Amino acid sequence: MITSATAQGSGREIRDSVVIRFAGDSGDGMQVTGSQFTLETALAGSDFSTFPDFPAEIRAPAGTTFGVSAFQIHFGGTDVMTPGDAVDVLVAMNPAALTVDVHDLKVGGTVIVDTSAFNERNLGKAGYAKNPLEDDSLARYQVLKFDITKLTADAVKPHGLTSREAHLCRNMWALGLLLWMYGHERAATIEWLKRKFAKKPLIAAANIAALNAGHAFGETAEMPEHLVGYVVPKAVARPGRYRTVSGTEGLAWGLVAGLRAAGIEKMVFAGYPITPASALLHTLANLRAYGVVTFQAEDEIAASGAALGASYTGALGVTSSSGPGIALKTEMLGLAIATELPLVVIDSQRAGPSTGMPTKAEQSDLFQAVHGRNADSPLAVLAAATTSDCFDVAIEAVRLATKYMTPVIVLSDGYLAHAAEPWRIPREADLPKFPVSYRTDPEGFHPFLRNPETLARPWVKPGTPQLEHRIGGLERDYDSGHISYDPDNHARMTKARADKIAGIARDIPLQDVALGDDHGALAVVGWGSTFGPIHQAVKIARDEGRDVSHVHVRYLSPFPRNLGELLKRFDRVLVPEMNNGQLVKLLRAEYLVPAEPFGKVTGKPFRVTEIVQAIRKVMEKR
Amino acid sequence: MTVTTITDAQLAPKDYSSDQEVRWCPGCGDYAILKAVQKACAELGLVRERTVFVSGIGCAARFPYYMSTYGFHTVHGRAPAIATGIKLANPELDVWVMTGDGDGLSIGGNHMLHVLRRNVDLQIILFNNEIYGLTKGQYSPTSRRGTRSPSTPLGSIEYPVSACGFALGAGARFVARSVDTMQAHLVATLKRSHAHRGASFVEILQNCVVFNDAVFDHITGKEVAADAQILVEHGKPLLFGKNKEKALRLKPGKLELEIVPTDSDALIHDETNRPLAQLLAALEPPFPAAMGVLYCNPAASYEQEVYAQAGGSKGTGELDALLNSERTWEVTS
Numbered sequence A: 001m002i003t004s005a006t007a008q009g010s011g012r013e014i015r016d017s018v019v020i021r022f023a024g025d026s027g028d029g030m031q032v033t034g035s036q037f038t039l040e041t042a043l044a045g046s047d048f049s050t051f052p053d054f055p056a057e058i059r060a061p062a063g064t065t066f067g068v069s070a071f072q073i074h075f076g077g078t079d080v081m082t083p084g085d086a087v088d089v090l091v092a093m094n095p096a097a098l099t100v101d102v103h104d105l106k107v108g109g110t111v112i113v114d115t116s117a118f119n120e121r122n123l124g125k126a127g128y129a130k131n132p133l134e135d136d137s138l139a140r141y142q143v144l145k146f147d148i149t150k151l152t153a154d155a156v157k158p159h160g161l162t163s164r165e166a167h168l169c170r171n172m173w174a175l176g177l178l179l180w181m182y183g184h185e186r187a188a189t190i191e192w193l194k195r196k197f198a199k200k201p202l203i204a205a206a207n208i209a210a211l212n213a214g215h216a217f218g219e220t221a222e223m224p225e226h227l228v229g230y231v232v233p234k235a236v237a238r239p240g241r242y243r244t245v246s247g248t249e250g251l252a253w254g255l256v257a258g259l260r261a262a263g264i265e266k267m268v269f270a271g272y273p274i275t276p277a278s279a280l281l282h283t284l285a286n287l288r289a290y291g292v293v294t295f296q297a298e299d300e301i302a303a304s305g306a307a308l309g310a311s312y313t314g315a316l317g318v319t320s321s322s323g324p325g326i327a328l329k330t331e332m333l334g335l336a337i338a339t340e341l342p343l344v345v346i347d348s349q350r351a352g353p354s355t356g357m358p359t360k361a362e363q364s365d366l367f368q369a370v371h372g373r374n375a376d377s378p379l380a381v382l383a384a385a386t387t388s389d390c391f392d393v394a395i396e397a398v399r400l401a402t403k404y405m406t407p408v409i410v411l412s413d414g415y416l417a418h419a420a421e422p423w424r425i426p427r428e429a430d431l432p433k434f435p436v437s438y439r440t441d442p443e444g445f446h447p448f449l450r451n452p453e454t455l456a457r458p459w460v461k462p463g464t465p466q467l468e469h470r471i472g473g474l475e476r477d478y479d480s481g482h483i484s485y486d487p488d489n490h491a492r493m494t495k496a497r498a499d500k501i502a503g504i505a506r507d508i509p510l511q512d513v514a515l516g517d518d519h520g521a522l523a524v525v526g527w528g529s530t531f532g533p534i535h536q537a538v539k540i541a542r543d544e545g546r547d548v549s550h551v552h553v554r555y556l557s558p559f560p561r562n563l564g565e566l567l568k569r570f571d572r573v574l575v576p577e578m579n580n581g582q583l584v585k586l587l588r589a590e591y592l593v594p595a596e597p598f599g600k601v602t603g604k605p606f607r608v609t610e611i612v613q614a615i616r617k618v619m620e621k622r
Numbered sequence B: 001m002t003v004t005t006i007t008d009a010q011l012a013p014k015d016y017s018s019d020q021e022v023r024w025c026p027g028c029g030d031y032a033i034l035k036a037v038q039k040a041c042a043e044l045g046l047v048r049e050r051t052v053f054v055s056g057i058g059c060a061a062r063f064p065y066y067m068s069t070y071g072f073h074t075v076h077g078r079a080p081a082i083a084t085g086i087k088l089a090n091p092e093l094d095v096w097v098m099t100g101d102g103d104g105l106s107i108g109g110n111h112m113l114h115v116l117r118r119n120v121d122l123q124i125i126l127f128n129n130e131i132y133g134l135t136k137g138q139y140s141p142t143s144r145r146g147t148r149s150p151s152t153p154l155g156s157i158e159y160p161v162s163a164c165g166f167a168l169g170a171g172a173r174f175v176a177r178s179v180d181t182m183q184a185h186l187v188a189t190l191k192r193s194h195a196h197r198g199a200s201f202v203e204i205l206q207n208c209v210v211f212n213d214a215v216f217d218h219i220t221g222k223e224v225a226a227d228a229q230i231l232v233e234h235g236k237p238l239l240f241g242k243n244k245e246k247a248l249r250l251k252p253g254k255l256e257l258e259i260v261p262t263d264s265d266a267l268i269h270d271e272t273n274r275p276l277a278q279l280l281a282a283l284e285p286p287f288p289a290a291m292g293v294l295y296c297n298p299a300a301s302y303e304q305e306v307y308a309q310a311g312g313s314k315g316t317g318e319l320d321a322l323l324n325s326e327r328t329w330e331v332t333s
């Protein structure tokens, strides 16, 4: 909590921003609790950033540490760009949640526990020899001990639930209390509960009773003295209509928007189940009415093949996966490059190598995206910065793929896929339009005739009379498109493919500076989902009086044409990224700038403070 | 009012030939297959611009370059996946997959399994020469045990896969077999495969003159063909031999075929009977090899069902409505 004062008259203390984490067993409904808290936060007018952290196991044994599911929300009045470094309030529904999550709680932070859950059995499963509520191990925190189990049971008693059913209402009690603490409304949650349990009115009523009881608990005299109400100011946001958007939704809707902007009738989205990319397949599977055909293929290779087959017909082919699956698509990317067909490939990166840590985020597929193919096989690579940026990046990927007849890889990651933020909903009329044109004129046609400006070849829909032609992976003659093994022709075609991708740099925005001057002592250069923490860190460093700027690179292949020149105007370049140093090497290779790496490969997003410290360190070294 | 559409009904086989020089080895069985396919196209009156030949890698995969239709020469084994995408995006296209024993049953075995199981409306023509030709003669998944090749100098010790048996096991709803040199039979078989809605699988025994010459002579040789082959036809008794003097029937009390004189009760071929098709597909000497349509039992094709289902999906199709679905809130200045 950044500042502390008392709001006039309300008896509530003011907080600029707050980080809350709801943690409990997988069966405790923490994701739902978090989502509903987020909704009420949004309706209260705060800016927010959320991140769920669910267990890798599908059904982990109850009460165990690896079955802990958590949801973190950071909300407040000023720019909220990350889900927050350190937690102000931890709601721990059982001992396992406490032991897993208490380390992220600030010294002096508040932990709310359900005392009933701290029984011998649960303590044992969480690995506690002694009950932490009864010794001084939590002395650094304010511990609010409530018998949430009993308070919930009392509240739902009139509805005649079984004790198991009553137990499942505990999360609503906790939600009610937290909503009271931050002065949020409950109406949207009540409405949601009624809708969700429309067929089970008793359950709906019981949950609402628990929610109200938690709220009333804060409101009434029962409240212990440490339990204080707060006020968090509203954010100053651009007027408009808003909603919550996750990275997965942003990508899915962006692809649909791109499809329409290009004036293409149909998108074939082919995927194969893989964490964390599957969510995109699930989301798009519901968008049939929007021209989307989804296909769950037999493997990653077939998914990329089906997408490319769709592009061959003049539809938009899209495939998606995570690192190990993208590796399998490599061969098809080569074919897409050779036959110069559009293809959008979404890579939700995760920690590797190999299976690695499927549920943990990493940015370690940059090399794979830019260079990970046999032969000289250039393509375009973009990365999304935030969940709302996912929407814009997906549109841009469709634009580049269709305009330049090339595969485009969009790098997202497991963090962006699940994180959520408020999003100002665009209107379709305000979105860019870039209609594609299919070749229909047989006059002078051959399949590799290039547009002199973009160097793209014509896109022909099979079905078009007199344009029948054959394409394939074999090298083809520059002037006729026929198979050719001629050495000079291969050199010419290799160069044409490279020039086409390099030329995209003329068609994308110049590299800007996200924060700070366009020259100075230090540029902190990032890409992808680390935008938030880097931005905040640079802001803090600048507040400390440091000459630092933030440069966020969205276009990773090709780079914006002024990037090298821009970086050379800084004495030092620091590149924080969630890998062992990839962008840093691309920058050094491309521009011979003395960029320095700052990698984090724990599977967890950067904390702002980690980057602030790295900035201080690099600036102090001379 | 009548709408006149240009059809290619009057085209001759040569009109389906591209301007590219055919580059198979002289004497290769692929020439005969190309001829038969072009003949079938002409007889079916296929519209060139609506026809797509898709292939993977191998000698057979060169096929699309020699056709005057649309063509996509893709990567090793993946043609069924690419063809699936083509049909999903545009079900109106008439799509053929040209593949071989290595392409379709080894590197692309998984895709073959699933394209057949899904019943995507494609003609899948598998050239089986029991060898890798383009890579210079290694044994293939259909090579018989003992096949000596550069990679098996002491003879292959692997058991071969039966192409038709595999297709039937995968759930294919049309499975047929023919021979490169049996032009009339091959053309008729290709036409039947085209008439079938859904995935149709045709195995063609094809002679690779360079690396596996005469490997089918014991079946296709002029002298032996009558006794070594049985031409199956729906509703007709399963007879073979020079004078149709031999018949196949079920061995009493067993699920297996036996050879009997024609005057005893021959089995009638029922192409909708999958277990019978399995028995026929598996026939090996001293039994004759079964040729013709072993199995044909149509059902709605994959892409047909995909589009039939799409009608039931939610949403208005309006992007603004999609983006504003669920909870939204207004920020005023």
Ligand code: SF4
Residues within 6 Å of the ligand: B023, B024, B025, B027, B028, B029, B030, B059, B129, B133, B134, B207, B208, B209, B210, B211
């Ligand atoms: S290698 Fe064999 S299959 Fe290939 S073209 Fe030559 S003869 Fe035909």
